[in-house]
Ligand SMILES: Cc1ncc(C[n+]2csc(CCOP(=O)(O)OP(=O)(O)O)c2C)c(N)n1
């Protein structure tokens with residue numbers, strides 16, 4: 162039996178069902194369960210459902226301590242940025258304790274947070290931070306894109322014996338979909354093909370899955386068959402499903418709401434470049450946010466974030482080897498005017514730019530991967 | 544030592560005017576959600592109810608003293624001399640905004656007016672303000688830093704770590720803890736240990752062995768006296784103080800959090816909307832600091848009806864202009880988004 166549910170509701174349903182199933186699961190966070198009318202509070206009481214002050218370091222640290230001694234805490238963090246004030250607990254405590262104890266302890270906890278609120282929340286409340294959590298062996302990172310996945314992955318996260326960062330995209334909160342009723346657990350580390358296609362693979366997470374599916378629909382109207390793969394769990398990553406898709410289509414576009422550098426997309430692209438190189442018939446392309454903070458004003462925000470249009474264009478560029486500008490010209494990286502001036506002054510484009518910061522790394526790249534030239538000149542490899 | 548008793552009527556009327564300017568600005572912001580839905584994005588937080596506390600504190604400033612509040616930041620720059628037009632344009636996300644449309648309501652900054660910037664992450668700006676006090680100390684500028692933060696923020700590590708360091712290094716900073724009884728939707732009785740024990744929040748100062756005092760934040764003169772003493776102490780090199788200023792925010796925490804295109808506006812105050820305590824909210828409205836201070840000035844014979852009316856009219860025009868300016872300002876060009884990533 163399945164029921165229409167919103168993404169946000171589906172997560173809550175999983176938490177309730179798991180709390181009913183396992184008395185060791187506790188749930189707390191800021192600005193929740195404030196009055197006796199709260200449904201969670203009514204069901205489970207103050208012993209298991211608590212309200213926390215604005216103390217993320219303690220909230221998450223307490224979850225770690227409780228987890229290694231027999232509870233299975235879920236911490237409601239609301240926005241993924243708030244986890245950053247407790248980065249030590251997330252990155253250097255929770256995922257380390259089991260390993261450092263030689264496998265003696267386990268740390269079953271869930272850090273639940275929203276992300277990617279692309280609605281004018283500006284620099285400190287709209288970010289996508291999953292890539293920052295992907296490089297922490299021992300930590301699992303879950304990013305559901307549909308109501309059904311929201312439920313099944315939450316149940317799995319709660320049952321998992323490891324610390325799990327469960328990140329839900331704010332833009333999907335009201336998204337409706339069929340959700341299986343009763344016990345429904347989606348194993349962590351298994352990707353899902355959201356749309357079957359033959360010509361190109363699009364790998365996307367979170368809200369970008371929705372955008373990619375919409376782009377695929379438009380492409381279909383033009384006779385292009387795109388396959389959309391959602392990893393669902395970024396750590397551990399289901400490389401196999403992605404490679405299998407690329408073997409079939411021979412082409413890969415990745416869509417990521419986070420900035421490009423060190424993005425989840427870049428990591429997946431590297432896996433495909435290493436393990437699926439023979440299957441690739443065109444260079445891999447990433448459609449991501451620009452390497453900026455998220456600006457407040459709407460036209461600025463729209464410019465920074467990926468969208469359906471950019472996905473469609475990029476897919477066509479990969480398929481038809483059009484010499485359209487790469488999703489972001491390399492010059493865009495050189496946003497600092499002095500760097501731009503300096504880079505321009507070096508006619509051959511090879512001279513190392515003597516400047517601070519990322520420009521040192523970026524400048525030499527300029528002459529290596531002029532995306533459009535590379536696309537034009539790339540030999541067909543079937 | 545001078546106190547608020549030494550303030551002349553000009554200065555008191557200036558203070559009243561500033562309080563009114565903050566209120567009028569905030570009312571325009573709130574009304575925008577009805578009159579121009581979609582014009583303000585994200586999350587906007589108002590300072591109505593805080594006017595007496597803000598103005599009472601800032602009236603003690605020396606010319607170059609710095610001011611560093613939290614994300615609920617509209618009131619302070621208004622007093623410091625920032626342009627309400629540019630502030631409003633920023634909230635509308637326009638190119639003439641104070642931060643060129645990059646920051647929005649939570650992140651106003653105007654260094655030219657001694658307002659170096661704000662953070663939307665609770666508690667973190669307490670450390671920034673403490674760092675500004677380090678600059679003042681190292682460079683021996685004679686400046687004092689005025690650091691404002693909410694009751695909820697005192698549950699962050701940054702609060703404890705900063706106050707301890709400021710005390711150890713004797714930094715010239717005044718910490719104003721704005722206790723409005725709520726952190727977002729949560730009442731203080733659900734989360735503050737001092738409050739639960741029946742103690743004032745200023746007791747937290749005892750943990751760092753610095754002066755801690757609680758004042759009625761709806762009375763600008765009480766706030767003035769406490770902050771003046773603390774600022775003098777800081778300027779004299781004796782280190783930080785903690786002042787708990789108690790008032791009540793008169794609007795909800797912020798506009799309702801919705802996923803676009805669903806519209807958003809200010810809901811009822813949490814006292815009513817979450818806890819069903821209408822009488823608590825009515826009481827707070829009755830203690831509104833603005834009419835209270837106006838009546839006090841009138842009682843003292845410092846403010847006549849006609850003068851009060853003239854001030855109200857001027858302030859209303861000023862803030863109407865701010866809205867018109869914001870509406871007329873063009874949006875930023877999309878490509879500008881890649882500016883300002885690095886210095
Ligand atoms: C580290 C962090 N956790 C949570 C939040 C979400 N949040 C935004 S405002 C707020 C309440 C702050 O309350 P308080 O400090 O009392 O200030 P007030 O809003 O009452 O002025 C919370 C919890 C945040 N911005 N940063």
Ligand SMILES: [Mg+2]
Pocket residue numbers: 693694695721722723724725726727
């Ligand atoms: Mg508060």
